Amino acid sequence: MDKIDIKSDEVTSEINSSEGDDVDSNDKQHVCDICHEAFTLQSSMITHRDKIHNEHKSFTCDKCGKKFEFRSHLSRHQISQHKSRKDYECDHCEKKFVKKSSLVTHQKLLHKDHKNFTCNKCEKKFGNKSTLLKHKKIFHEVFRDYLCEQCAKRFGNKRSLLSHIKTVHDGRTNFASDSSEKKFRKRSRLLFDKKKVEGGRNNYACDKCEKKFGHTNTLRRHQRTVHDGSKDYSCDNCEQKFGTKSSLIRHQNTVHEGRKDYACDKCEKKFGRKYFLLCHLQTVHEGRKNFECVKCQKKFGQKSHLLLHQKTVHEGRKDFACDRCEKKFTLKCNLIVHQKTVHEGRKYFACDKCENKFTVKRSLLVHIKIIHEGRKDFACNRCEKKFGTKSSLIVHHKTVHEGRKDYECGNCEKKFTFKSTLLVHHRRIHVGRKDYACEKCEKKFGQKSNLLKHQRTVHDIR
Numbered sequence: 001m002d003k004i005d006i007k008s009d010e011v012t013s014e015i016n017s018s019e020g021d022d023v024d025s026n027d028k029q030h031v032c033d034i035c036h037e038a039f040t041l042q043s044s045m046i047t048h049r050d051k052i053h054n055e056h057k058s059f060t061c062d063k064c065g066k067k068f069e070f071r072s073h074l075s076r077h078q079i080s081q082h083k084s085r086k087d088y089e090c091d092h093c094e095k096k097f098v099k100k101s102s103l104v105t106h107q108k109l110l111h112k113d114h115k116n117f118t119c120n121k122c123e124k125k126f127g128n129k130s131t132l133l134k135h136k137k138i139f140h141e142v143f144r145d146y147l148c149e150q151c152a153k154r155f156g157n158k159r160s161l162l163s164h165i166k167t168v169h170d171g172r173t174n175f176a177s178d179s180s181e182k183k184f185r186k187r188s189r190l191l192f193d194k195k196k197v198e199g200g201r202n203n204y205a206c207d208k209c210e211k212k213f214g215h216t217n218t219l220r221r222h223q224r225t226v227h228d229g230s231k232d233y234s235c236d237n238c239e240q241k242f243g244t245k246s247s248l249i250r251h252q253n254t255v256h257e258g259r260k261d262y263a264c265d266k267c268e269k270k271f272g273r274k275y276f277l278l279c280h281l282q283t284v285h286e287g288r289k290n291f292e293c294v295k296c297q298k299k300f301g302q303k304s305h306l307l308l309h310q311k312t313v314h315e316g317r318k319d320f321a322c323d324r325c326e327k328k329f330t331l332k333c334n335l336i337v338h339q340k341t342v343h344e345g346r347k348y349f350a351c352d353k354c355e356n357k358f359t360v361k362r363s364l365l366v367h368i369k370i371i372h373e374g375r376k377d378f379a380c381n382r383c384e385k386k387f388g389t390k391s392s393l394i395v396h397h398k399t400v401h402e403g404r405k406d407y408e409c410g411n412c413e414k415k416f417t418f419k420s421t422l423l424v425h426h427r428r429i430h431v432g433r434k435d436y437a438c439e440k441c442e443k444k445f446g447q448k449s450n451l452l453k454h455q456r457t458v459h460d461i462r
Helices: 002-017 042-053 071-083 100-110 129-139 158-169 187-199 216-227 245-256 274-285 303-314 332-343 361-372 390-402 419-431 448-458
Strands: none
16 A cells, blocks of 8 residues: 555656656546546547547457447448458559548548549449449440339439439428529429529520520530530431430330339329429319410410420421422421331330330330220210220311311312321322322322222232
8 A cells, every 4th residue: 555655656656756748747637547647638638548548448359358338430440450351442543441431541642633433324433333223224325223113213222212202192392492483392492402502593595596594514505505516426227316315314204114103193194294294284184284275276285285386287397308209298307207117117115915016115005905905094075985095086176076177179169077097188189199008009099098098909918
């Protein structure tokens, strides 16, 4: 006991009499009760005692005897000091690291501007291989593993699915703008809106058409696709070109794959794009048709539908002519489909029940539904007759119940229900054109249906 007291006095005396200390000994009032080292702050003394004198470290390294309070600290120590395991390898320089955080720090410091990993489908570049693989899985893999049970839309990862459910089906708007009184489902949308409000809605004007945009990226994309005619993304099925990758993917999903991920909760009708679903809700279920034709007073829910109506019905414009048979079309996509099916005979989608082939998957699905499943989902509300397609129902309404014949021949004043029938009449009767020739006997016909009937009856071609 006396020995311990003497040692304590000696140590205390030595501490108090030490020279050359930068800090006044009077400031070091917190003394460790085990080794009597003095500290200015109590927290420093507690840290010292826990690190040096803690006897409750139950995890001991069997190679160097160092003790640790937690098993995870022991494992990290053994991996870094004794096993030399470096499981995290840099994709750029093949240097290896013990911890993933060290690898990330290394890449940020040394390889910040290096994007050597290019996606072979969209040519987007990435700084490391793992990010590239994640990009491919989300954007380019055909099968997406996470399915929304409410609308059947699929996603590449669980986070996107949960975000979709929260924003689309739950209708959550967690981010409120203090400047525009709007609410947003995503923080990124809120920040974008805030930037537009603070900086002016459309500060970026196109120097070619004076159209204004709220963001420089939107302006550049407009100039590239509209004025420069840059359409770098081509469809493998129909060779139609698009200005953006997203437009190409949307085209392939809706036109060639027949995907309709957006279902109406009021009539169960499905659409390929959310925009079309919203338009359907506004026009069909809410009765909103704000765009009226000045010539016939017909109303439309979308301005694009009004312009198309005026272009085709009142102006008779068909700006896209086939260079092989001089047939004209209102839309370029219809011209492309016509050329692929009529002149090239390209049909990608075969029916596994009757060997019929179709150019687009949507036509195949309609064929299966009507012919093989016998489904007729469109019923007439006047005579209860049912049809397989909505267009057939409209034809039935016009011809049977309304007796409408809006298209009159300028040569003989004969009237027709449809403009296409008028054009066929004009070509056959007044022009004498017969564009459909039989390959077997070279007999010509004014209509394709008559050619097919001739081939079945005369040449037994099915």
